[in-house]
Amino acid sequence: MRDILDDIEPWHREGRRFAVATVVRTWNSSPRPIGASMAVADTGEVIGSVSGGCVEGAVYEVAREVLESGVPQLVRYGVSDDNAYSVGLTCGGILELFVQLVDAEIFPDLAMVVEAVRERRPIAVATVIDGSESVGRRLVITPSATRDSLGSERLDQAVASDARGMLEHGTTGILHVGRQGERRSDQVSVFVVSLSPPPRMIVFGAIDFAAAVARIGKFLGYHVTVCDARPLFATKARFPEADDVVVAWPHHYLAETDVDERTVLCVLTHDPKFDVPLLELALRTPAGYVGAMGSRRTHGIRLAKLRENGLSEEELARLCSPIGLDLGARTPEETAVSIAAEIISAMWGGSGRPLSNTTEPIHREPLASHPPVIPAALTPK
Known part of the structure; x- marks a missing residue:
């Protein structure tokens, strides 16, 4: 629902009537998760998506019925239904949607x-x-x-x-x-x-790789902060996609920042005087992901210093370093993709292997220790 709010708010303000269809339940390989929304205005205009194109035509007709009658409908589409293939949901998934009328009188808040x-x-x-x-x-x-x-x-x-x-x-x-x-x-x-507010991604180290990570973080729906102690490098001009650019010593900033299970921390500083005290704090937060850039040699040196500073093996095991999945990435953009892939895998419990080499469900429940981070830019909420 979140990603259609800016579009339906003018309709609501102008007193227009519209129907909102929301995915409320899914089974198997459904193309969109719970919370995906699509709105149909009384003029016929459509925004949002509930299936990436599979059932939108059928949902549009239901929305028009709801606009006409004012009566909500709970509808289901899937391969077990007689009309599954006629509406295009051939991926094996099942969607249940609630379609309701919205206007200024029905939903004043x-x-x-x-x-x-x-x-x-x-x-x-x-x-x-x-x-x-x-x-x-x-x-x-x-x-x-x-x-x-x-x-x-x-x-x-x-x-x-x-x-x-x-x-x-x-x-x-x-x-x-x-x-x-x-x-x-x-x-x-x-x-x-x-x-709830979008999850946070904090990128430490104002380097060219950080710019690419900030861009992909915004694409995935994070509120992105870039932090570096060097004012010459930590500028909004260099990181236009970031929501915040902070000039501060990384570990000082982290010590004063709220971190929860949905927070992603990417340490790209490449400098022991920055990343060791930073990681010492980061690995003791509830952050859902902590990754650090560097070679395997750098990683080994960091681990030794962190052990000297009293971190336990359990705490050190949370560190993803060298950061990212093995995609053969070289450029900042390719590296950002590998980091994003590792973050998604960590949050949802994926294996990181090609789907063609796995037998597990394509879509799965998140790990109990990691509440899901739904990509706002990709998945309607």
Whole structure:
């Protein structure tokens, strides 16, 4: 949903009616993950994607029906359906989508949601999608308050409590509760889209490789910061794609920066006086990925210094160095691709091997220790 917000906000502000189709459940090799959204305006204009082209035509027709009737629909497409091949979903996956009408009267708090996302404030939207007379009702949830209602105070309280936990970890999915929020019942399905701030990528070392890593980090949907102690190199002109360019000693900056399980730390400094104290801190944070550039010889020297400084073998095992997957990369851009590939593999538990040489599912659940980092620029949220 996140990536269509800027497009639907003008529609909402102008008082236009539109239908939003959102992927709420997937099975097997579905082409888009949970949270992917597509909007159809009353003029017929379409934005977003729910399947990369497989079922958009069929979803468009459902959206037009919802625009006409105002009644939400929960629809499913997959190879097990009679019309699977007619709509084009031949990859073996199954998608379930909730299609709902949106306008200024039905969803008055959409402007507040858009503002929160733009200001990087965490916010979630919970919608009843099945099992209740209140299908389509919404609850907007922040860490400290709620707006609107799902139909009852007890249901609101139960959903808000669980949704705040999802919001903290940036996860999106379905909650199953009783009609009054009972934990041991599952009559009601509530879809929660978590619009927490995008995950952070912090690139240490203002070198040419850092510029390429910053570009691919933005492409993957990260909020990118480049940090270097040298003001001559750490400039916005050299790193136009970065959200922030910070002039500071790397370990001082990291010590004052919030880091969570979705944070990616890329150490490209190539200088022991920078990277050893930096890695000593980085490997003791909850960051989902810590990588450091350098030769195998440099890596060995770094490990020895870090051991001298008291880091345990368990902490050292978290370090990805030399950084990146073995793609034979040489240029800064190729190296950035190899680093991005390793980050994605680390977050989702991939093997890094060619898919043609594997038998595991192509799409998999994230590692329990690494909440998923959904690429905002590639995957609608």
